[in-house]
Amino acid sequence: MNKIFLIISFLFFSGISHAQDSLVTAEPPKVASIKYTEKDIQVDSSTIEAKTFTKNFKKKYTGSDFVYEQKAPEKSLWQRFIEWLARIYRSLFKEQNAQTSVDFVTVFLRTIAVLIIVFVIYLIVKALINKEGQWIFGKNSNKRNIYYSDIEKNIHLLDFEKLIQESIQSGEKRIAVRYYYLWLLKVMAQNRYIEWDIEKTNSDYLYELQKPAHREEFTYLSYLYNYIWYGEFEINENSFIKAENRFKNAIKTFSNG
Template identity: 60%
Template sequence: MNKYLIIIFFLLFLNLSQAQDSLAVAQDTVATKWNQKDILVDSSAIEKRAFAKNYQQKYKDSDFVYERQAAEINAWERFKQWLITQILNLFRLGDPKTAITILKVLAGIVILVVIYLITKALINKEGQWIFGANSNKKKINYNDIEKNIHLVDFEKLIQESLKEDRKRLCIRYYYLWLLKVMAENRLIEWHVDKTNSDYLYELQSKPLKEEFTYLSYLYNYIWYGEFDMDEKSFQNAQNRFKNALKSFGNE
């Protein structure tokens, strides 16, 4: 038995020795290959460089400034940005430039409307500037006339208006004069708060209804519509009212 153990140990020792010899040979082979590898050496000359004089000035340009303090936005700029945002959302736009264009168009429209309203306010119903040469003429309180039509001499007022070439005002006086005649002949019950439709409903005669309907239309068109009449148009309207005053006065 001891003989067999000695043989086994001998074989194991032999195998171990062979393995160590193989490892040593492998290491020698790798070292040989590493020593044979070419090693590149940079033999070029090193050039010494220096910074240009005052080189810092070059980098003070705005293109090299990467840290900027945000400009403070005033209330007007914030309002414009808010409007642009609203337009972008309203029209579902993606380009702010388009929103700015729309904003400019809207601003132009607003300016035109304001100019129109200011001009409208500075011109009276007779088409004259309130600060013009005719502003010193005697002003007539139209409300007082309407409240007291039974006491007003409309024929005198019409003659005075004709001298001043205020044709539209003449037509207004003719219409109020017609209401006065209708009330005096008990065709209507006059009241300052009544409308033309109220008076039309009170009239019983069909011909008078038709005539009053046309004269009401004529009056509204000329007075409230600020229709600029020439001499021929005024004469036609005046003659129509004069005939109506006779017709309604004879009822």
């Protein structure tokens, strides 16, 4: 039995050894060689355009499509001021939302700005009314005209009775009414009811009068004078006589105290 096993083992290893020798001694297959000639070589004769960059090529690539890093815009001084006020507001009122604080401060500042503008406009309009005496198209009831400024400056030296008679004779009833008004102011100043000043208005003189009866009478005569003089229209004889009588009575009243 052992002999048979030895014989079989010998034959098996001999076959393996023979196969390995056959692989070592076997020649590789032959590959057919390919030969190329000059006709097979192709030359590319097309023109190649050289690419160059212009000096200002960077300007072409400055659009938003070429911005790859977005930088946060710098805050202006006004924005910083608002944020500073918003922080104070949050600290005082314990506001947690920062944006709510900013919105509140913004609305508050805008409201203050509007109020300031309205106040400035009010002061301008008031100054214009006091200076020019008119609201858009209206005349000032308290403004004395520049006409006859020399007469106004010297009311204490003038003989108004004579001036009034001359005005009536020449048919200038409006000027006569004006002389009556200045005569009244002269008498009021002489008797210490008012302090005469060419820059003062009817309202200024009315404020200086103490007695209600005097205030009432001067209020009506001021209205009458303004209506006739600043109305810039001629009055008839009947209206002039009524105005004249009223001024004469007032002059007599203030003269007697």
